[in-house]
Every structure is written in structure tokens, then in C-alpha cells.
Amino acid sequence: MTDLKNISTVKEDLDQYEVDHIFHSWSYQPTESPKRIVSAKGVRFRDENGKQFLDFSSCFVSHNIGHQDQRVVDAICEQAQTLCSFAPVFSTKPRALLSKILADITPGDLSRTFFTLGGTEANEAAVKICHQYTGRQKILSRYRSYHGGTAASMTLSVGDPRGWAQIPGGTQWVPVPQPYCYRCMFGHQYPECDLRCVKYIDEVIELEGGGEKVAGIIFEPVTGANGIIVPPDTYFPTLRKVCDKWGVLMIADEVMSGFGRTGKWFAMDHWDVVPDLMTLAKGITCGYVPLGAAIARKPIGDKFKEQFFSHGATYAGHALACAAAVRVIQVYEEDALIKNAEKMGNYLLAKSLELKDRHPCIGDVRGLGLFVGLELVKNRETKEPLIPLNAKVIPGMNPKLEVAKKIMELGMIAMAANPSNVIALAPPLIITKSEIDEGIAIMDKALEIADSYVYQ
DSSP states (O other): OOOOTOOOOOOHHHHHHHHOOEEETTTTOOOOOOOEEEEEEEEEEEEEOEEEEEESSSHHOOTOOOOHHHHHHHHHHHHHOOOOOTTTTSHHHHHHHHHHHHHSSSTEEEEEEESOOOOHHHHHHHHHHHHHHHHHOEEEEEOOOOOSSSHHHHHEEEEGGGGSSSOOOSSSSEEOOOOGGGGGGTOOOTTTTTTHHHHHOOOOHTTTTTHHEEEEEEEEEBBBBOOOOOTTTHHHHHHHHHHHHTTTTEEEETTTTTTTTTTSSSSSGTTTOOOEEEEEEEEGGGTTTEEEEEEEHHHHHHTTTTTOOOOTTTTTTTTTHHEEEEHHHHHHHHHHHHHHHHHHHHHHHHHHHHHHHHHHTTTEEEEHHHHHHEEEETTTTTESSSSSSSGGGGGSSOOHHHHHHHHHHHHHHBSSSSSSSEEEOOOOTOOOHHHHHHHHHHHHHHHHHTTTTTTO
């Protein structure tokens, strides 16, 4: 047996451990170790060779306050000295405090939270709450969605090729269209379309059994990994009316879009619409400690005072994670990061539109706050995508991955390995104008690769 206190940590051996012993997410398993990161601070990180990189994606749109904020590190250390975790049937100060903070900052009367370890578990919890509260089984989900990697969450990630291998489970799902104006599934243009996508949802609810059969609809307010799709202004107010008509619950997946990412505390705040359930992760702790949450409106939460709540987890409300979240949320407020995300988001969008003027490979630029997407095409007139839908799950490189590789060579990461044709620009909320200029300059060079695939 290996001497567990003396396992080799030399570079070559660590590389081999990565290749031999780890399942790497959403990929063919590599024959070489990925780049090893050894330190990070603010908007930058370093690899083991000492090379510095600009983080233009907040890792996976998670590290909103930047890396290694000392205030959060100190809060984690302080909590670790007292109580790292305890059985969730007992209360801890960090969990109780965080539940109150979330009730205060989330929209409307969202007030009762179930804490999880991440976003996919939060969505699983929200779906269970929806089923149990309504007594119905069907959940609507929009194409080009991603809600997580566990059973129900992946089942509801409709149109994401990563889910093709998933055996549907955890819920009865019904797919409906995105409000994807650049590629409208009905061939219309907003506002002349009169929100045909919402009218379609209304009809689907009726065809699927209306308020007797359909429990809810889950959606990302701003679609993340599958395209940075921002809905028209009237979309959510109109969808709210449709859901109220049938008694169908709205589940807003704010795992990516929450905590200032779009320039407001939560993306739903842009439309003054209160969902029935909201799921959170990523920016709740900014990746310092894993945590997620599903929060319900008061009437939903109150029902479970008399109805058994059939869900739970060993680490539901982990004390160390909750302490980190409390301090992270205070940092958003102390440093006015929500306002900075709005201001710098407007600047990032303007600079991204300048990239479109210079690069024929960019078919569309869209975004909200520090959540901007560049949609890549082979031809602007036909809107032919740069890569096919299944490019993520078939072997080999593709033009978008070539761009991602070039971005890395130039000293930056952006969200370019996601399944869609969109490169997401989502830097930490602490980003400055000069750092945005630096990132845009790198994108400018990398996009030349995509331009070479364009035809007239």
C-alpha cells in the first residue's frame, strides 16, 4: 500500500494523477494534464510556471468578487475555528443569518430557503418543492437551457447536447422555445411578433393539461452557457400573467445571473417580476466554499408547515459555506459592486460592439451587465453558425475551441468552451475599464482565427 504521507507531488507525477485518476467534466478524458493553477488574486491568476492570466469569465461565472478577497478568507478561517459544520437538524448562526439576508435581498416575498451544495442541487430542490406544492408532475423547460448535471436538472436542460446521454428522470418535462430573437423559432421579429413564444407556452400548458397537470416552468432569466440570451422587455411580465392564469409556478434559475452579474441584485429585478421559486449558487459564495440555495415565496414555504417536506441533505446549510456567503454578500454592498457591474457592463457591451465592427465572424452581440455574449457565425447574412450543435460532444477541435486556445495563449480565459456558438464575457464585478480594454484587445486578436472561417 502507498505511504499516504509521502505521495510524490513533483510536477510529472501530479500530471499523471490527473490523467489516470480524475473524471474531467463534460469532455473526452484527456491524455495530458490541464494547466495547473497555483494562485489567484482579484481578476488574475497564475499557473505553476509563473505565467499570469486575466480572468475574463469569473471562472465559470462564479467568482464575482474576484479571487482571494481577504475579508472572505478571514471570515472562513474564523468560522472554521469555531464550527465547520453540524447536522442540519440543528441551527447554526451562519445559516440562520444567511436565510434572513436572502429574504431581504431577493425579490418580493421570496422568504424560505433550502440550502444545497451547488446550483444543480438547488434546481433539484426547487423542482421537488414545485411538485410537492402543486401536486402536479409536469415541468416546462426552454430549449437551449442548462440547469445542472444531476438527473432532473439535466433532464430539464433541453437542447443542450451534453444532456443527450442522460436518461430522463426526476420529472415529466415538456420543452418550449426560448425568447431567442436573433434566431426566432417562429421566424418573427420583436415587437411585431406579439411575443409568439409566450403565446406558444400558453397553448402548450393548455394542451398538457393546464392547471391540473402542469406544475411549473423553469428558466434562466438570462440564458447562460447556451448563448447569453436576453429576453425582450415585455417577455417576463407577459409570462407571469400566463403562469398566473393556469396556477403554474415560475422557477427562476439565477445560478449564473444572480448576485449582481446583470447589474442588479438579480436578473428578474430588471423586469419587476417575482418568481415563485428562485435558485442560487455561484455568486452566493463566489466559489470560496460550495453553496447553493432554492428560495420560495412565503405562501409556498408556509404550506410545508402542515405538509411534509420530502427533501433533505447531510450538508443542507453547511456552516462554513453559509459564513462565507454572509461575508461575500456584505462585500457586494460594501464595495458597491452591483452598481459597478451596471456601469462596467455598459462599457463592456460598447467595446464588444466595436469588436463586431471589426470582425465578420460576429453575427450578434448581446448582454446585460457584465454578462455579454459574442455569437459567432460563418456568414452574417445567412446566420450560419460557426460550429454545429453537436460540436461539444464529438471528438476533435473546432473553430471556437481554436479561439479559446488562442485566448489562453494570449494570457486570458473567457467562456469559450461552452456548447453554443457564443463566447461569453463575464469578468468579475470588480473589473475596471483598463482591464476590460486589456481583455477586449486579447479577444480582438483571437477572433482573427474565427474570421478565417467566414465566407461571403
